[in-house]
Structure formats: C-alpha cells, structure tokens
Amino acid sequence: MSHTPKRGAPSDGLSRRRFVAGTGSILGAAALAGHAATEARARTTAPTASALIADGATVPALVIGSGYGGSVAALRLAEAGVDVHMIEMGKAWDTPGPDGKIFANTTSPDVRSYWLRTRTKQPISNFLGFPLDKNVPRHTGILDAEEFGGIIVYQGRGVGGGSLVNGGMAVTPRRENFGAVLPTVDAGEMYGTYYPRANAGLGVATIDPDWFETAECYQYARVGRKHAQRSGFGFVFVPDVYDWDYMEKEQAGTVPKSALAGEILYGNNHGKNSLQQTYLARARATGRVTVSPLHRATSVIPAAGGGYTVTIDRIDTEGTTTTTKSVTADKVFFAAGSVGTSKLLVALKATGALPRLNGEIGKGWGDNGNVMCGRANHMWDATGKLQSSIPTAGIDNWAAGGAFAEVAPLPTGIETYASFYLSITKNPHRAEFTWNAAAQRAELNWQTAWKQPSIDAAKTIFDRINAKEGTIYRTDLFGTYKIWGDHLTYHPLGGAVLGKATDNYGRLQGYSGLYVIDGALIPGNTSVNPFVTIAALAERNIDKIIATDL
Ligand code: FAE
Numbered sequence: 001m002s003h004t005p006k007r008g009a010p011s012d013g014l015s016r017r018r019f020v021a022g023t024g025s026i027l028g029a030a031a032l033a034g035h036a037a038t039e040a041r042a043r044t045t046a047p048t049a050s051a052l053i054a055d056g057a058t059v060p061a062l063v064i065g066s067g068y069g070g071s072v073a074a075l076r077l078a079e080a081g082v083d084v085h086m087i088e089m090g091k092a093w094d095t096p097g098p099d100g101k102i103f104a105n106t107t108s109p110d111v112r113s114y115w116l117r118t119r120t121k122q123p124i125s126n127f128l129g130f131p132l133d134k135n136v137p138r139h140t141g142i143l144d145a146e147e148f149g150g151i152i153v154y155q156g157r158g159v160g161g162g163s164l165v166n167g168g169m170a171v172t173p174r175r176e177n178f179g180a181v182l183p184t185v186d187a188g189e190m191y192g193t194y195y196p197r198a199n200a201g202l203g204v205a206t207i208d209p210d211w212f213e214t215a216e217c218y219q220y221a222r223v224g225r226k227h228a229q230r231s232g233f234g235f236v237f238v239p240d241v242y243d244w245d246y247m248e249k250e251q252a253g254t255v256p257k258s259a260l261a262g263e264i265l266y267g268n269n270h271g272k273n274s275l276q277q278t279y280l281a282r283a284r285a286t287g288r289v290t291v292s293p294l295h296r297a298t299s300v301i302p303a304a305g306g307g308y309t310v311t312i313d314r315i316d317t318e319g320t321t322t323t324t325k326s327v328t329a330d331k332v333f334f335a336a337g338s339v340g341t342s343k344l345l346v347a348l349k350a351t352g353a354l355p356r357l358n359g360e361i362g363k364g365w366g367d368n369g370n371v372m373c374g375r376a377n378h379m380w381d382a383t384g385k386l387q388s389s390i391p392t393a394g395i396d397n398w399a400a401g402g403a404f405a406e407v408a409p410l411p412t413g414i415e416t417y418a419s420f421y422l423s424i425t426k427n428p429h430r431a432e433f434t435w436n437a438a439a440q441r442a443e444l445n446w447q448t449a450w451k452q453p454s455i456d457a458a459k460t461i462f463d464r465i466n467a468k469e470g471t472i473y474r475t476d477l478f479g480t481y482k483i484w485g486d487h488l489t490y491h492p493l494g495g496a497v498l499g500k501a502t503d504n505y506g507r508l509q510g511y512s513g514l515y516v517i518d519g520a521l522i523p524g525n526t527s528v529n530p531f532v533t534i535a536a537l538a539e540r541n542i543d544k545i546i547a548t549d550l
Helices: 035-042 068-079 174-181 188-200 209-212 216-230 244-251 281-284 337-350 449-467 531-547
Strands: 060-066 084-087 143-148 152-156 236-238 289-292 297-304 308-315 321-334 372-377 393-397 403-408 416-425 433-436 443-444 515-516
Touching: 060 068, 060 308, 068 084, 068 188, 068 281, 068 289, 068 321, 068 531, 084 297, 084 372, 152 337, 174 403, 188 281, 188 531, 209 216, 216 236, 216 244, 216 393, 216 403, 216 416, 216 449, 244 372, 281 289, 297 337, 337 433, 337 443, 372 449, 393 449, 403 449, 416 449
Parallel strands: 060 084, 060 321, 084 289, 321 515
Antiparallel strands: 143 152, 236 393, 297 308, 308 321, 372 416, 393 403, 403 416, 433 443
C-alpha cells in the first residue's frame, strides 16, 4: 500500500461533496458555491520543514503556535504583504516513521502518540474491565494529555495544532445561541462573512446522506439515530473536514484506509484535511510564511527599540532544550491554544515581563461542558465491527436540556454492542489560571465536581433513551463501575477572554502590538465543537488588525 501523505481534493467529487456555507448553522448546512470549493482545492501535501528562525532575527510578525488561530493569522497577514514566522513547540509531522506512516493508529499507540509521557493516557482508559494504557518512550508525540488538579486537557502538538488529532467535526453554532458564545461580537458579521470564510478555508463538507444510509462503517450512527429519534430528540448531520469521497473509496476498498482503519487521536494518514492541507498550505504558498517546529516560546518582553523580544527554546524530541534563541518582532500573536496562551500570559504578568496586562488574564476558562458516556445496546442493535473514526452525527437537545451529543465511534475492530457519545453541555463553571511562584508553573483551579451540571445535562438525553430502549449505561470505559467520562476535556476555551483581557479584537490590554488570536479568547463554551468558531473569530479579528494596525 502507498503511504503517501493525504491526497489532494478529488476532481470529480464536487457534486456529491457538500461544502458548508455556515451562514445558518450545522443544521441548515447549505451547499456552497464556487469559492469554498476553490479554497479547499488549494490543498497540497504536508509542508516540508522550513528555515528555522535564527537567534537574533528580527521579524515583522511572530505567531506563537500553529493551530487554528495561528494559521488563520499567518495566512491573512501574508496575503496582506507581511512576512510571518510561526514557532511551534511540536513536530512538523511531515516524515514517515519506520512503518512508512507519519501517524500511529489509535488502537496501537507508540512513540509518536503522546507528548512527553512515558505511559499513554487514553481518554477511554478501560474496556471490559481491562486497563488500556501502556508504556511508551518519552517523545514529543502528537497528543498531549495535560494534567491539572481537576481535569485532563487533551491537545494536539505539532504544526497544525489540534487539527492533527481532532475528529474534524466542523460545527457552526446555531445563530440563536451565538449571543451566549461571544456576547461582544456582532452576529450579523460572523454569520454573513466570517463563518462562511472559515468554513470555506477549512474545506468543510457534509456526508452524502444516501451513502450514509448504506455505509457499513456508519451502522453505529444509524443505531444512534434510531434511538435518538425514538425518544423524540432532534438528530442532525454534522459537517466535517474529512474528505468524504475518499472515505467512500475506503469503504469500497480502493484506497489505503484511514478513518476506516481507526485512525484519529494520533493523526490521520489519509483523508482528513488538517490545517496542513488547508490554511497552512495556502500560507506557505504565499512565500511569506516560515515555520520553526520544536521551538517553544518562553518569554515576551518589550524591546528597547520598540516591538518585543521573544525568548524561544529549541527542543529535541525528548523535550530537552538544545539552544535558546532571542528574536525581535514588531507584532506578536499568541496562538498557543487556550491553555498554552493562558499559561504564557499569567507567567509573563506575574514575573514582571508584561506587568501591565490586566487582571482578566487567566480568567474565564471553561471545558465546553465536555462529558463522555457509553450505552450498552441489546443484541439486535449491533453497532458494527467496522466503524468510521470520523463522527458525522449529533443529538441536539441544547434548547431543552443544555446538551449537544456527538454520536461517536468506538472503533475497536470487534462488535461491542455499545453506543458512545461525547456531549457538549451548558456548564456554568469557569476556572482560572494562576501563577505558582514556588513551583514556577501556571495552575488551573478546575474541580472534577464541577462536571455535575454536564452530567445532568447529558442525562436529559441518555436517561430518556435508556428508559425507552430498556438499556443501561456502560460502566467499563472510564474505570471500573464508572459511567461518566468527567475527568477530561477535548475543548479548552478561554483564559484571555475577548473584551476583557483584550479589546474586542484580541489586542492585549496594556501593550500595543500584542494579540491573542486563538481559543483563549472564547469565554468557555461554544455550544458545539469549537474549531470553526475559533477560526471564524480569528478571521474577523485579523481583518480588523490588518486594516487598522499595520
Ligand atoms: P491549538 O489548535 O491547540 O494550537 C495551539 C498550538 O500551539 C499547538 O500546536 C501547540 O503545540 C502550540 N503551542 C503551545 N504552547 C506553545 C509555546 N509556548 N510555544 C510554541 N508553540 C506552542 O489552538 N474541535 C472541533 O471543533 N471538532 C472536533 O471534532 C474536535 N475534536 C477534538 C478531538 C480531540 C482528541 C482534541 C484534543 C480536540 C478536539 N477538538 C475538536 C478541539 C480543537 O482541536 C481545538 O478547539 C482547537 O485545536 C483549538 O485551536 P487553537 O487555535 O486555539
């Protein structure tokens, strides 16, 4: 089998591939005309390693982090004629390992899978009474299971950030919920301009509903639909950045498998359009954007002659610093993700590097109400031993019960008779990052008990389904006799909230030329999966910044 990186967009698939306009909501995903298709077709293969930033360099714009916010900023700045350097603490993920593949399979984590851990920390930790975790060599792997006191925050590490590891579920919130998501942002502008722009840039599309009805790999989702609908819940298709035509070929057996081989958490070798195939490919194509992987920003201070001096550790693949560089930038964009940006900013404020940052730094952090659970079905409701790792459907009970549940796969390769769900819920709790001077680290005060409102919201769906179907919760997935996956989140948001720690466009209060442009801006919840909103907000903010600050 070939192990070439993901293929380019199909030339023949546009009639079946339904690009999402994002003008209304996921639920009204309309077919989108020309420009979405054109943008998504700009995919290339994964970028190759580029010139690393030199010690002593001066750059007009430095972007810290290469996830959604950073990639949008880099592309739009470059298109406006600004030279951009991106620094990313994770690897480039452009080189195959000894098995010929860039990314490891979810069912067999290896050295590539975890960020600087010696034992895996799998989100589903147990199965049928057996613990799943195993020892791995310490390495700058792709998935970080970052442990704080009351929560494990999963994040992608590498060029492309969370897009490398996520499910690609690309969801625009319902417009009626937007006021609660970003209260200071004009919804008309977002739904008229920036959501469509982000959906187009990301290559978002929906599954062909006819194919869905017959595909073996979505039997689990059809069972999920039957149970949801029999209990009276709204069931919706969820758009994704996965190349649906490619997935159809996987099911037909004509191309190397990725989603149908269970690839997701540790990267997809084919089929998924991560940022490497979309925004970052286009950014690199401008000739104005360079990226330094395995470079971690540790400090930002005002430079004597204007601009900012950024201290950067170059690390090796065991996480050890090999060189420390000092770089000057006119503008610095914090795009290290909600956790990365918040940790940096609380440290910089507390240690006196940026003392004028305001008292909102570190506040307003939420987990997007994430909670997981499984249900045990009857034998006549088999969910299939072949399951696509890319979720494509959800149960919408947001208005009545405060929960939107992804019908998620359990791609174990065997029949489990289990239905599995990741719920996004209306959880009112917000945590704060603070600086622990003695330990020299940022801490987060989230408490596990704060998940109770999320469990209650999820139960508005699954208690009812269980009652109707005569089924029960699985108790073997997160430990022994434990129903709820309430120890984790995939969706960290907040910590440098828009309109509080920054102005209404992400300019950090107290320092001109410093910007936040990632999930740290969003105050804790997006009502659906977050990356489309992160990208759309970045599109909006960078538009304003380019027009007024450059
Ligand atoms: P992010 O993508 O996290 O990028 C930040 C980057 O900065 C990372 O590459 C870091 O390595 C890097 N970085 C951090 N600190 C430093 C530093 N000091 N110096 C240099 N670089 C640094 O941020 N969302 C959805 O909408 N749909 C999904 O289906 C979905 N599934 C998910 C599944 C999993 C397993 C996970 C972990 C997340 C999932 N998410 C999903 C969440 C989504 O990936 C996340 O919201 C975005 O990636 C956040 O985007 P940001 O630009 O804020």
